[in-house]
Amino acid sequence: MMPVNAALRDYLMNRRSVGQAFLKEPGPNGSELEQILTMGTRVPDHGKLNPWRLVLFAGEDRAHIGDKLKEMAKARNPGMDETDLERERMRFQPPLTIGVLSAPKPHPTVPEFEQLLSAGNVALNLVNAAFAMGFAANWVTRWYAFDKDAARFLGARERERFVAFVQIGTAAAVIEDRARPRLEDIVSRWQMT
Template structure:
């Protein structure tokens, strides 16, 4: 297929895509071949300077439990949370059948501003959830406390210059998701140069 071919169905997908709460997802999740397709889409984002300022960690099955244990330990160590609260948070990582940890891996030595590199990581996350929808899967892009935790970042092997751009869950939807309020077009769009 030629590059930039018109595809009205893609516009329809964008206008009808809806996140599914990770806790409401059911299996099966995408298999290895489908995850590769989703990640291939993540690798095709705008990337000023061709820096590839991102990487991905795919967690399935018991690998998600390891992340849950890490999050629980971090809560106790960093937030002095009670073991009971920490135990409950172990389930965060196992909400959906497949979890991709999207990692922003910026290069401060580059002439490309770090902010632009971070934007590329965000675009990669968006491409993943769009690709998942196109392949018939539910998705949910989450961050939250764990994405900023030094203990979690260290336990996942992140370097000092890396950050978690998102925990992206993939699975199937048990029920049709409901629409959420959307912003008013005219409140967020200005035509013409500001006076």
């Protein structure tokens, strides 16, 4: 048996996301980002296919993205008020957002669903890696992950789809934990019928 990793255990027992409104500057610098990306991509990957790809959104690009998302949201929902449109414009305001794309590869024994799960693992690993490096993070999808034109604008290629936008920054507040499910409500033991 391996020895208990108390620091990792304690982190996993207390891990919580930090919402976009509480992610402020600074974000990771170059070497910190490289470490986050390296840790984030160490995931189960049956067939060693790397069936995912990452797109980084940072710096001045955030304002351009926000303007375009606001424009797209208004075109799709002409009745949106200015408050909601402004919310759309601010979606990429955290210091760094990493778009995680599922990029499945044809394979005779690794189904696309399994490749999609690998991409989801990248998203969670990026969140955990950000916290490991002293930052806070949040995993969101939002409408632009599912809208083909918006996804293409954000970097999705043919046959790719966004599974996550991992937002990273410095926590501006201590976030209260949410209620967690009781294990007896979500765990059962298999029994032969």
